[in-house]
Amino acid sequence: MNDERRPTNEGPKAAARNRAALVAAAREIYAESGLDAPLSAIARRAGVGQGVLYRHFPDRAAVATAVLDENVGQIEQAAQARGTDIAQVLGVLTWHQTESAAFIALLHADGAADRCRVPAYAAALSGRVERALRKHLPEGHRLAGERDDLMIAVAMVSGAVTGPTREQRERRALAAWRLLGVEVGPVRPFEELEELEELEE
């Protein structure tokens, strides 16, 4: 009846796959072109039509949030893992800072307004990061004093993390923590951290 090639409709299972592809594509595009990259570029990279993007995300902010949500989730996981201490969690945090320009923008933006166009959501996500860190903050820690010191320090490190290569960004992040007098564990994604611990057992 319809001899035109209809694009394969793989049914609802594809929906989840598409969403994941969009988030992954957005992460890449953000890394390459910044948070202002055209949405069409994200859809193209994900290999889907633009309509699919709008089905999953009502607007530009929702896409960014979805990407950052993954980062924040990893930090929370790191914080919940048995036996981690604050230095290790900061290491995971720092890894995300060196890895994702968007994540940096998030932490900059903090309560900061639309300066960088990452609105409301930012506060929520930023709050989750704060809770994850504070859970591990020991009594006499350098950042345990004044109410805001913890997130101010995180924002400061975010400010320092610039440079074209990941190596350079990591070097500057570590220099920043050193200047703050805060000890940081190894800079790695949570998965690796987990794997290492499993090996130790």
Add this chain to the structure above:
Amino acid sequence: MNDERRPTNEGPKAAARNRAALVAAAREIYAESGLDAPLSAIARRAGVGQGVLYRHFPDRAAVATAVLDENVGQIEQAAQARGTDIAQVLGVLTWHQTESAAFIALLHADGAADRCRVPAYAAALSGRVERALRKHLPEGHRLAGERDDLMIAVAMVSGAVTGPTREQRERRALAAWRLLGVEVGPVRPFEELEELEELEE
């Protein structure tokens, strides 16, 4: 092409005034909307046609440079004034950080990246800030150790300076310097600093 009444052409004398109006407008617009704000908004705010903007500044970068150049100039002036010490110069620097979103972006960008599209000229301006500061950096100062520590610290404070009101931004800036263990003088523009000194004489 336009038979209607032309708005007043005030002749060439207006040129200097227009240029100043454009820089002032750009400063405001940048503060409100960031460095990516449309150039047309700047022209409108300045009360001139778009062509005037292009006459005075060949491209977007030239506008930004003109705005930031004023900030950097004030810091340099502060550094050259008799009797200023590093704390006072940092105070002037901090004032500009709390005042101008664009200036923050400049210092973030440091020698860094096109992440925020603040290109080449940023390096030059940032270098001038560094020289102004380093001139006053005493031997044993907290930031006099490692080669990059000085500008990393500046970038860190820039990262911390967020928030909708100047007061909040200043509070966060001071908290950041405190976390760095660096003493900062009064947070004010250079003009005020100068006036105070004159009074003392």
Add this chain to the structure above:
Amino acid sequence: MNDERRPTNEGPKAAARNRAALVAAAREIYAESGLDAPLSAIARRAGVGQGVLYRHFPDRAAVATAVLDENVGQIEQAAQARGTDIAQVLGVLTWHQTESAAFIALLHADGAADRCRVPAYAAALSGRVERALRKHLPEGHRLAGERDDLMIAVAMVSGAVTGPTREQRERRALAAWRLLGVEVGPVRPFEELEELEELEE
């Protein structure tokens, strides 16, 4: 951004129709205003938004090429048809010269210059015309002597084809061929030529 009623979106089926409408509109606009006519005029004439034009054609050159390609194609068809001789093919060529200002510009530009901003692709299209003609050029033909004579003659006729009405342009074209001592068949589009031949059978 637009809460108003959107004009009918006829869906993807319209794509081919729109492309054809754009080419037809471009042909008209070129005839009226030359190859430098604003692209927006073409889009308006075609009854589509400007974005559609850019979807189908990446740049101004692509539009011109699409238009001229049709002209060249007809000449090639005429050259490939059974039983045509050089005079008949020149007749078809001449018909396009009298019909389309853009086509004239193409042949003027020949391998030539950016004088009239008809760049690279012009050479390719012009080359196809030359091959189509040379295929039928008999040994002793007036234009079979010097290497470039053929296309120089074509350019010369193009130069002569001026005037506000097609009739006038045709008269001048025929005068030009006569001055060159070259015999030309009936000045008609290829379709008509074909129909005539079918009748003869």
Add this chain to the structure above:
Amino acid sequence: MNDERRPTNEGPKAAARNRAALVAAAREIYAESGLDAPLSAIARRAGVGQGVLYRHFPDRAAVATAVLDENVGQIEQAAQARGTDIAQVLGVLTWHQTESAAFIALLHADGAADRCRVPAYAAALSGRVERALRKHLPEGHRLAGERDDLMIAVAMVSGAVTGPTREQRERRALAAWRLLGVEVGPVRPFEELEELEELEE
């Protein structure tokens, strides 16, 4: 009283000099960028303000006319010189065709309408060229037959004159005249022609 540097006002004598500079500049700019070049570029090349251009020429067409008027004038001079024959005058004409893109456009445009945006004036100038040539056209000359043959031939040669270098354009022009079976004298500006004749005396 007026300590501003006023641009030297050299009085009315400068007016004629300015006009000449504008025409010369226009000729250069036209050669480089075509007839559509911005008027501001012409004023800049001439070293005068844009207002001066408008003082001397009411619009774009007037500038072009002034430039072409010089070309036509030289051809008329050549035609009026003692002892010149049609071949020599055609040589001068051809020199201008190979030299000036604008001049070619003029002759193309002939009675031809706004295709190339050289309007009314064109007819007048073209008419002067025709009269200059016809004055020397001997009875049995190749182009003396049909009423329009003369100017059609000129337009044809103009059509052939393409190419990036003057040498190439001259070669093609001569090929065109050869195809027309018309003899052409040496291709040079009138001044040189004159000098040569003086030497012969």
Add this chain to the structure above:
DNA sequence: AATGAATGAGGATTCATTCAT
């Protein structure tokens, strides 16, 4: 008479968003 700044319309181009299929 000359200067050159200002105006503002116009053209190119890009994207967010909608929607027929």
Add this chain to the structure above:
DNA sequence: GATGAATGAATCCTCATTCAT
């Protein structure tokens, strides 16, 4: 559910033209 075409608003930039000085 997916596709990807269409829309059109917004932005950038360029110039023709006017006019105070």
